[in-house]
Amino acid sequence: MCHQTVSLVARHLEADGISTVIMGCAKDIVEHCGVPRFVWSDFPLGNSAGRPFDVESQREILESALRLLESAPGPRTTVPSRLSWSADTTWKRDYLDLAKLSPDSIAERRKEFDEVKAIARGKREGA
Amino acid sequence: MNDPDGPIPYMQRTRDYYLALGYGTPYRWAHFDDVPFAPLAKPLREARVGLITTAAPFQPGVGDQGPGAPYNAAAKFYQVYSGPTDTDPDLRISHVGYDRRHTSAKDINTYFPLARLREAVAAGRIGALAPRFHGAPTNRSHRTTTESDAPELLRRCREDGVDAVVLVPS
Numbered sequence: 001m002c003h004q005t006v007s008l009v010a011r012h013l014e015a016d017g018i019s020t021v022i023m024g025c026a027k028d029i030v031e032h033c034g035v036p037r038f039v040w041s042d043f044p045l046g047n048s049a050g051r052p053f054d055v056e057s058q059r060e061i062l063e064s065a066l067r068l069l070e071s072a073p074g075p076r077t078t079v080p081s082r083l084s085w086s087a088d089t090t091w092k093r094d095y096l097d098l099a100k101l102s103p104d105s106i107a108e109r110r111k112e113f114d115e116v117k118a119i120a121r122g123k124r125e126g127a
Numbered sequence: 128m129n130d131p132d133g134p135i136p137y138m139q140r141t142r143d144y145y146l147a148l149g150y151g152t153p154y155r156w157a158h159f160d161d162v163p164f165a166p167l168a169k170p171l172r173e174a175r176v177g178l179i180t181t182a183a184p185f186q187p188g189v190g191d192q193g194p195g196a197p198y199n200a201a202a203k204f205y206q207v208y209s210g211p212t213d214t215d216p217d218l219r220i221s222h223v224g225y226d227r228r229h230t231s232a233k234d235i236n237t238y239f240p241l242a243r244l245r246e247a248v249a250a251g252r253i254g255a256l257a258p259r260f261h262g263a264p265t266n267r268s269h270r271t272t273t274e275s276d277a278p279e280l281l282r283r284c285r286e287d288g289v290d291a292v293v294l295v296p297s
Binding site: 047074075076095106 | 139174239
């Protein structure tokens with residue numbers, strides 16, 4: 001949801017004349033929504049701004065975003081970061097991987113999801 | 128099949144996952160044909176830049192929000208919030224669906240690039256940072272984001288006098 005949220009917000013700011021750039025990992029969600037400028041890192045969700053404790057990677061991704069603010073020729077400009085998370089790409093299979101879930105664990109996940117939804121609803125209504 | 132080395136198809140995986148869990152109606156992701164575009168009106172070295180995050184301020188008493196914490200719905204927020212950019216806020220991401228297997232969430236700079244932005248100001252790369260950063264609530268409802276949260280964020284960015292904004296999802 002995070003990637004969709006910032007995509008919608010970027011569109012709103014841009015429509016009012018503020019230049020925006022998104023740094024993110026979920027390429028399909030951002031591009032499906034359609035945004036002005038996007039720096040895409042092919043990293044696990046949670047690392048939109050670089051690798052942990054790797055200041056150089058964080059600087060490089062921010063610099064890509066700044067350059068995009070200066071030079072994007074038009075909307076829907078995506079710049080992929082040249083950095084990779086790991087030489088081994090098997091991490092990409094793990095996120096929401098159904099193949100690894102037994103029927104019991106699927107039932108368990110559903111129960112957990114219903115519980116967190118109820119907590120979120122309570123919070124939202126109280127907000 | 129998708130290319131295993133290509134971009135992760137998050138929309139497809141989310142759809143398949145929740146269908147498998149028994150939720151019948153697939154989520155409709157936001158999609159637009161037209162995309163607005165506002166060229167940067169001045170050189171970046173003279174521009175004031177803002178920062179928008181989906182991370183949440185640490186809240187004592189609502190459960191584990193630390194690195195590797197399970198998804199914590201009680202740590203979610205539903206109102207736009209703001210904080211000063213001249214101090215270091217304690218922001219966490221336990222309230223969102225990040226990759227808990229491969230992401231440590233131990234370094235705030237992986238999802239909140241305030242320190243790097245300050246460096247860019249010190250280096251003269253950008254003119255100034257906005258006095259505040261802003262927090263965007265993550266909501267399943269496009270309408271809530273578009274009609275309520277985005278206008279509020281715009282209002283605050285206008286108050287800050289920014290020329291450009293960097294947005295970083297967690």
